[in-house]
Amino acid sequence: MEVKSTKELHSELTMHSVRFAKDEQGRRKGQDVLFKWSEIEKKLGEHKHIYVVDARLGSNNHTHRLWYDVIPPHTEEGQDWRTLGHRHTVEAIIYFLKGHGHSIIDGERYDWGPGDLLSVPMFSWHRHINDGDEPVLRIASTTGPLSLALGQAVYEDERFPEFWIYAQEGEEARKTLIPGGGGKIENGEAGGNRTAEMYAEQVAFAMHEEQLRRKSKVLVKQKDLVFEPTAMGKLAYVVDPRIGCHSKALGVVMAEIPAGKRSGAHRHLYDEIDLIVGGKGKIIVEDKEYDFDTLDVLSIPVFQWHQYFNTGSEPLRILGINTRLAMDNLGLSLTHQGEHADHV
Ligand SMILES: [Fe+2]
Ligand SMILES: [Fe+2]
Numbered sequence: 001m002e003v004k005s006t007k008e009l010h011s012e013l014t015m016h017s018v019r020f021a022k023d024e025q026g027r028r029k030g031q032d033v034l035f036k037w038s039e040i041e042k043k044l045g046e047h048k049h050i051y052v053v054d055a056r057l058g059s060n061n062h063t064h065r066l067w068y069d070v071i072p073p074h075t076e077e078g079q080d081w082r083t084l085g086h087r088h089t090v091e092a093i094i095y096f097l098k099g100h101g102h103s104i105i106d107g108e109r110y111d112w113g114p115g116d117l118l119s120v121p122m123f124s125w126h127r128h129i130n131d132g133d134e135p136v137l138r139i140a141s142t143t144g145p146l147s148l149a150l151g152q153a154v155y156e157d158e159r160f161p162e163f164w165i166y167a168q169e170g171e172e173a174r175k176t177l178i179p180g181g182g183g184k185i186e187n188g189e190a191g192g193n194r195t196a197e198m199y200a201e202q203v204a205f206a207m208h209e210e211q212l213r214r215k216s217k218v219l220v221k222q223k224d225l226v227f228e229p230t231a232m233g234k235l236a237y238v239v240d241p242r243i244g245c246h247s248k249a250l251g252v253v254m255a256e257i258p259a260g261k262r263s264g265a266h267r268h269l270y271d272e273i274d275l276i277v278g279g280k281g282k283i284i285v286e287d288k289e290y291d292f293d294t295l296d297v298l299s300i301p302v303f304q305w306h307q308y309f310n311t312g313s314e315p316l317r318i319l320g321i322n323t324r325l326a327m328d329n330l331g332l333s334l335t336h337q338g339e340h341a342d343h344v
Pocket of ligand 2: 266306
């Protein structure tokens with residue numbers, strides 16, 4: 001085996017950082033954009049849970065993933081959860097396409113049907129139950145890749161208590177929405193000076209977060225979406241901290257483009273995965289074009305210009321799931337607006 005000198009090794013490491021962004025542009029250009037429902041449907045016939053956009057399957061998305069799954073009639077997520085369900089330190093949204101059922105999230109019941117969306121508060125125990133005679137078809141998206149990269153991905157599942165990290169520490173640790181367990185907000189108070197105050201704020205942070213998570217919006221009903229004209233076309237924010245959600249990483253918008261019209265063009269420094277929930281159309285991503293239909297999935301590469309066209313006779317509805325909030329919180333958000341939509 002070739003042994004590198006200290007100088008060679010550490011010079012290479014420096015160049016790795018310098019080269020990375022340029023290499024990454026190439027990976028973005030080469031990444032798969034369009035995932036056809038016809039292919040996904042075939043796989044769902046073989047297995048009830050199919051990952052679609054996922055770095056483990058070659059996607060260049062570093063921050064979130066998306067999968068399709070089916071819950072058979074009168075079963076529970078096909079996974080035999082009966083009490084706690086599971087919980088995780090990744091943010092998650094679920095969008096229901098077909099079927100009816102309910103979820104138990106942090107002890108509360110939420111009833112849902114087609115077009116409804118759940119924003120699951122971080123680290124809350126949750127279960128999803130199909131109450132009907134039809135299969136439930138849904139997609140879910142989580143910030144699993146981001147949490148894994150941070151070394152902070154914890155998935156506790158009632159079926160596998162041997163892998164619990166925090167819940168096994170006792171009844172209190174099982175109820176809290178804070179990995180590691182809660183505590184008392186005033187626990188850090190001591191000293192009576194500005195530094196002590198700042199430290200006390202640090203100790204209280206997690207407990208404040210837990211309160212905000214418990215107050216946050218969980219279920220968004222399709223009928224409550226408010227569409228308004230924007231530079232990108234008709235948009236409704238679905239999951240956003242500015243409308244009552246306590247999301248820190250994952251945001252969701254719904255776009256609607258009338259027949260024959262086009263959206264605006266934009267690019268941004270966050271990953272975006274789109275689910276086509278109605279209609280058909282075309283997307284231009286930089287210098288490439290893709291035709292898509294209802295239930296297809298699009299993975300938009302970071303910082304590439306994209307614009308949507310409704311080529312059908314029905315309204316085109318696109319659910320855009322993005323990690324803009326994660327980038328906001330890292331101070332890395334940037335959105336460039338190009339051509340405006342033609343219907344505002
Ligand atoms: Fe989950
Ligand atoms: Fe976008």
